[in-house]
Amino acid sequence: MFERFTHDARLAVEQAQAVARRLGADHIGSEHVLLGSVAQGDAVARRALARAGVEPAALERAVRAQSTDTLDAEALAGLGIDLDAVREQVEATFGEGALDAPAPGGRRGHLPFDADAKKLLEVSLREAVRLKHRRIDTGHLLLAAARLDTAGSGRALRAAGVDRDAVERAVQAAWADAA
Template sequence: MFERFTHDARQVVTVAQELARETDSPKIDSRHVLGGLATCGEATSALRSAGVDNKALAERIRSELSSDGLDAEALATLGIDLESVSARADELFGQGALRRGGRKRARGHVPFTSDAKKILELALREAIRLKHRTIDGRHVLLGLIRAECPGRATLAATGADLDELRAHLEQPEAKSA
C-alpha cells in the first residue's frame, strides 16, 4: 500500500513518527497522524477551509499526547502537583522521564496502533472509491474522518464539521487524479 502513497502522504506519516518520538509515545496512534495532517501537505488547507486553526489543533494534539496516562486533576485532589513532579523528574532523569515511565526514548521504527493502521487502510479504500491511483494526505484525512478513533474525536472537538469537511475533500477539484 505504501508504494501508492504520494510524497504528501509519506510526509504526513513521517511527521506522525516524529511527533510520537517527541512526545515519548511508544506507538503512533490516530492523533499523531492528525498532527501530521495539521502541519504538512494538502490536508492543511482542507482543514483550514473547514474552520480549523491548524496551529491550535497541533498544540492541542501535543498537549493530549504529552499528558496521556497522567490525570493532573485527579492527582491534585490528592495534593500532588503533577507539573512540579514532572519538572523534578525531568531534572533528575532527563526530559520526558515521567511520561516515558522508565522506557528508553524510541529510536528507529515506531509501530502503529490498530487505529492508526485502520486510518491508512481507510485512506486506501477512499482512494479506490474515488478512482484515484495514488493516496495523498486528503485520502488519509478522509480515512481519519471515517474511523472511530481518538484522532477523529480530537478533530471533532475543535468544532470542525466532519460531514462538511468530508464533502469538501470529495469534490473533484479538491483532488486531481
C-alpha cells in the same frame, strides 16, 4: 499499499513518527498520522483544514489535551489540583508542550503503529477506492482520520471543532481548487 501513496502522503506517514516522538509517545497513533498529514504547507489535508477553519496548532493542542491521562486528572482533582490549570501555568512559564517532552534516552528506532493508525491507513485506501482515485494523498488520510470516530484522530478533529461532514466538504473543495 504504500506504492499508491503520493509523495506528500508518504511524507505524512514519516512525519507521524517525528510527531509521536516529539509528543513523547511510545507508538504512532492515528492522531500522529493526522498531525503528519497537516504538517506540510501545501498538502491537501492542510489546505482542507484551513478551509474548515482549523489551524494545525489547534489540532495539535487537541491531540495534546487528549493525551492527558483522565484517571490522573480525576485523582488530582480529588486533591483540589486542576491539572489543566497546572498545564497552562507550566506552558506559560516554559513554553507550549513543556510537559510533553519525551524523557531523555527514550525509545530508539522506529516506533510501532498502533491498531488505530493501521486502521487509518487501511481506511485511506478504501476512501481512494470509493472515490475512484488511483493515488492516496493527504486528503484521503484526513478523510480516514475523520471516519475513525473513537480513535485519537477523530476525537482530535472533533475537539478542534470539525466533524466528518465538514472534513469531507473541505477535502473535496481542496481537491477542486487543485484541479
